[in-house]
Amino acid sequence: MKSTGKVWKFGNDINTDEIIPARYLNVSDPKELAKHCMEDADPDFIKKISAGDIIVAGKNFGCGSSREHAPIAIKSANISCVLAESFARIFYRNCLNMGLPILEAPEAAKEIKEGNTIEINFDNGEITDKTTGKVYKAKPFPPFMQDLIAKGGLMNKIRSELSL
Amino acid sequence: MGMTITEKILAAHAGKKTVSPGELIEAKLDLVLGNDITAPIAIKEFRELGLKKVFDKKKIVLVADHFTPNKDIQSAEQVKLLRDFSREFGIIHFYDTGRVGVEHALLPELGLVGPGMCVIGADSHTCTYGALGAFSTGVGSTDMAAAMATGKTWFKVPESMKFIFNGKLNQYVTGKDLILHTIGDIGVDGALYKAMEFTGSTISGLSIEGRLTMANMAIEAGGKNGIFKTDKKTIQYSSERSNKNYKVYESDKDAVYAEIREYDTTKIEPLVAFPHLPEKTKPARGSGVKIDQVVIGSCTNGRIEDLRLAAKILKGKKAHKDIRLIVIPATQAVYAQAMKEGLFDIFLRAEAAISTPTCGPCLGGHMGILAKGERCVATTNRNFVGRMGHPGSEVYLANPAVAAASAVAGKIVHPDEIK
Numbered sequence: 001m002k003s004t005g006k007v008w009k010f011g012n013d014i015n016t017d018e019i020i021p022a023r024y025l026n027v028s029d030p031k032e033l034a035k036h037c038m039e040d041a042d043p044d045f046i047k048k049i050s051a052g053d054i055i056v057a058g059k060n061f062g063c064g065s066s067r068e069h070a071p072i073a074i075k076s077a078n079i080s081c082v083l084a085e086s087f088a089r090i091f092y093r094n095c096l097n098m099g100l101p102i103l104e105a106p107e108a109a110k111e112i113k114e115g116n117t118i119e120i121n122f123d124n125g126e127i128t129d130k131t132t133g134k135v136y137k138a139k140p141f142p143p144f145m146q147d148l149i150a151k152g153g154l155m156n157k158i159r160s161e162l163s164l
Numbered sequence: 165m166g167m168t169i170t171e172k173i174l175a176a177h178a179g180k181k182t183v184s185p186g187e188l189i190e191a192k193l194d195l196v197l198g199n200d201i202t203a204p205i206a207i208k209e210f211r212e213l214g215l216k217k218v219f220d221k222k223k224i225v226l227v228a229d230h231f232t233p234n235k236d237i238q239s240a241e242q243v244k245l246l247r248d249f250s251r252e253f254g255i256i257h258f259y260d261t262g263r264v265g266v267e268h269a270l271l272p273e274l275g276l277v278g279p280g281m282c283v284i285g286a287d288s289h290t291c292t293y294g295a296l297g298a299f300s301t302g303v304g305s306t307d308m309a310a311a312m313a314t315g316k317t318w319f320k321v322p323e324s325m326k327f328i329f330n331g332k333l334n335q336y337v338t339g340k341d342l343i344l345h346t347i348g349d350i351g352v353d354g355a356l357y358k359a360m361e362f363t364g365s366t367i368s369g370l371s372i373e374g375r376l377t378m379a380n381m382a383i384e385a386g387g388k389n390g391i392f393k394t395d396k397k398t399i400q401y402s403s404e405r406s407n408k409n410y411k412v413y414e415s416d417k418d419a420v421y422a423e424i425r426e427y428d429t430t431k432i433e434p435l436v437a438f439p440h441l442p443e444k445t446k447p448a449r450g451s452g453v454k455i456d457q458v459v460i461g462s463c464t465n466g467r468i469e470d471l472r473l474a475a476k477i478l479k480g481k482k483a484h485k486d487i488r489l490i491v492i493p494a495t496q497a498v499y500a501q502a503m504k505e506g507l508f509d510i511f512l513r514a515e516a517a518i519s520t521p522t523c524g525p526c527l528g529g530h531m532g533i534l535a536k537g538e539r540c541v542a543t544t545n546r547n548f549v550g551r552m553g554h555p556g557s558e559v560y561l562a563n564p565a566v567a568a569a570s571a572v573a574g575k576i577v578h579p580d581e582i583k
């Protein structure tokens with residue numbers, strides 16, 4: 001699996017309140033949530049992006065609330081991947097469970113600039129900055145998580161385990 | 165090789181003799197929690213499985229605390245999903261307006277959580293129950309849905325960090341200040357993916373309420389869980405509330421820690437976390453930042469001990485004329501107790517608005533939203549951008565004594581400064 005897209009950069013400690021503010025949490029409809037994706041970090045974000053674009057962020061991306069509305073908002077805004085120096089653990093877990101591809105790649109996350117186009121190869125963890133030509137390597141997923149992704153997220157895994 | 169308390173609880177629930185950090189395990193769960201924000205998604209996903217029953221209807225807790233009493237039609241619909249699901253699947257522990265409390269204050273109070281348990285909740289502050297010697301951690305809605313079906317979940321066994329607190333507490337220094345000090349020291353990702361174990365002579369002297377406040381904010385340092393040793397106080401607290409036979413685990417002397425930090429509490433003063441991260445701690449004394457609102461409540465500091473402390477400061481005083489003071493007892497029982505003790509008289513004379521239990525303003529939901537440019541001192545746990553309202557507003561985190569004193573002064577002060 002590969003993703004190619006334009007990069008939108010964010011700093012350290014972007015929290016779930018910035019990704020999807022609580023004032024919109026009285027709904028859980030993905031399309032509604034997408035309209036407010038990243039609103040408190042960049043109010044114009046949703047107007048600027050196109051399908052397939054990639055978020056590149058600093059340390060501890062997705063910290064704060066456990067709200068799955070955050071990865072749902074990002075996914076339904078058609079962001080194809082989030083790349084960061086590190087992720088907050090509940091956010092990381094939520095993304096894997098619902099099949100939003102995310103990658104931890106400190107060097108790439110630091111160096112890649114906003115507006116660059118990058119290609120991510122999820123099979124080998126290779127990140128290519130098409131604008132500069134530089135290639136980076138991301139931490140591969142442990143086998144358990146590869147299995148989770150291969151089965152299409154946690155609910156599908158449960159389905160096969162319970163033979164539903 | 166010895167194990168930490170966190171490792172022991174996880175091993176026991178995974179049916180293993182030992183586990184070590186980094187290991188992926190599947191653990192049996194003693195309790196699964198969700199609220200009116202996260203449970204609707206979990207319920208939808210659970211229903212899509214088409215199962216006829218949940219793994220155990222006594223071990224699922226649904227708490228409608230965030231936007232209740234229902235603030236609008238949409239939140240009413242969300243809560244209705246919880247109610248309908250509870251009726252249909254016979255969920256015993258469903259709590260709504262009039263019976264509700266902020267989840268992490270409510271579950272310990274009801275005796276639903278206790279030593280040695282393994283608990284997940286679709287809410288990041290589920291780490292609170294570590295104060296009672298349980299392993300408990302926040303997860304997402306999908307995790308909750310899967311757990312309601314199977315009674316199990318996957319964990320990566322975390323490395324542990326040990327925080328040792330020794331020394332007397334200065335006046336007006338509380339559990340809140342100890343945890344703010346810790347977060348200020350290690351940063352908001354200082355314990356990322358890790359278990360935070362709190363110990364030392366100061367901790368032994370701390371009340372269960374104080375420990376709940378500390379464990380509550382482990383997530384604010386990125387921690388997976390916060391955990392305390394079970395002692396006489398824990399046993400007493402738990403046995404007063406439940407007749408379950410709890411299992412007590414203790415870290416071995418030769419347990420391995422990723423890091424150990426020691427703090428001399430005589431050097432810790434009442435603290436305030438400045439916008440927009442809990443790690444931006446500074447002493448309350450001499451801060452002088454002008455404020456517009458004060459909120460005393462939440463799962464961090466909305467328990468009876470917190471209200472007593474606020475009342476002690478506010479007794480015979482009024483909130484500054486420019487301040488809106490909001491007091492939110494965290495549960496119905498706290499509300500009743502505060503009323504019985506006459507604390508409401510003190511708050512009302514101080515011109516405070518007293519609310520029914522709700523998360524309300526803590527997450528910018530309702531009941532005290534901030535306008536652009538406004539500043540609030542809150543006894544809550546997060547001061548992120550826009551957390552309590554307009555993205556251009558600011559939240560300052562503090563303990564109930566500092567919050568109450570700041571309400572009187574109209575600016576951030578140490579409680580001494582209003583004498």
Ligand code: SF4
Pocket residue numbers: 229230266267268287289462463464522523526527544545
């Ligand atoms: S009081 Fe605040 S932090 Fe606690 S559960 Fe409610 S919204 Fe979350």
